[in-house]
Amino acid sequence: MSVQETAFQGFSNPVDPSPAELRAWAYQPDSVPLQSMPQDWDLLVSGDRLITTLFELAMDRSCPARRFALHCLYIYAADGIRTKFRAHPKRRLRKLVEQAEQTGDEPMLVWAHNSRVLLARPELFNYHEWCEGGLVRQGRRLG
Template sequence: MSNPEEEAEIDATPENIRIRAWAKKDPNTEWVHQDWDMEVAQAKYADLILSLVEEDCPQSDFFVSCLYLLVGSYFTTNGKSISRNQIDELLSQGEQSKNQNVQHWVNRSRAFLLNPEKFGRNSWAEGGWALDEHIWRLPDEERVAIIEEITAAFHGVPRGEITLHEADVWDNYGSEEEAEQARSLDTDNCWEDIPETWIEECSSALPFLDPQSWRYYIPAYMIWTLKNYENSDSIASEWTVYTFCMLNRSKHEPDSKENDPERFQQLNQKQSAAVYLFLKYMGEHYLDAAEEAIQQYWKKFSPAE
């Protein structure tokens, strides 16, 4: 790492001075030239760009766009313009920021790096941060933000003993042989890989998962619900909300593992806070049971608490 004197010397280069001068200009100021954003969005200026966004300078939106350009250029240049290590280091710095635009950039970038095919690459590479409309189908920014919180909070969660299609067999009173065959269908390596069709097909499987697998699958179900509750006939949305309720269905479903307190205790603070945001949105826009779940257990994870 460089010492403060070295950093000050680097920051005083003519290029950095020029960029800092631009940062102070009115947002409506004409660009230096038509490719000004491409000139600025280079790995050697990455730390400066991030700091200018955090300072909320007049040209903050321009530099936010440059942050997205930096990540996009990793793919468009096959890592020649900026290395993956440099991106990871920059994202780690961004995680410490209190700036909302930076936080959104970190979450979206991590999701993009995991599944670039789910994003509109052209829009991203041009400095845009809109998710691919066909895949995400989100009409409001609030849902986008909640999905980002869920994605970041549950990233890297391992799967437990029971797989999704296996749980679906138990839900339908299947045999052990059928359950074993169903396990072979679950080829996912991380919950982000789970196809939406699986959630629609296994809409009521959540109660039959062990606590670890419940934690693994629940982010996929929450995201699916946020994206599809308005236009899908599947009951997956209802089951996703109900799985967070403190209800006892053991008399009716003796094999169900749902509502075991051990499930909720699997979640850390960040994951529980993401669940709260999900339930708050669903309670306001879809199902009263979501608000009941908040009052029963999840309200203690509200940011206001």
């Protein structure tokens, strides 16, 4: 039985979900609506511990919570770049960007491009675009 077929049982601790819980929720996101999650849940889960899971979900075109996962990737990239990689390892972000460039579809290629642009020009950071979902909703490439 795959994760997609397993009934999501809820989070043992929504503030700190396990990768398996996040993955199970992502395939049944209506089971626990985002509105019922703790405030700034997207910011809470966009850290090193869950970034691989979020990346896998964002790469999966069939994942119902794909847009949420992609939004979290934008938060992760911006957080790392804005803190000069005190918050997250530069090597990990670079690997994710390279993997998205090699095997990702258009939304992932746009994320990789935008991450590279922000890395080269951190002054282009805009909280609304990177942390509130603006770039995910617009799907636009930064110049």
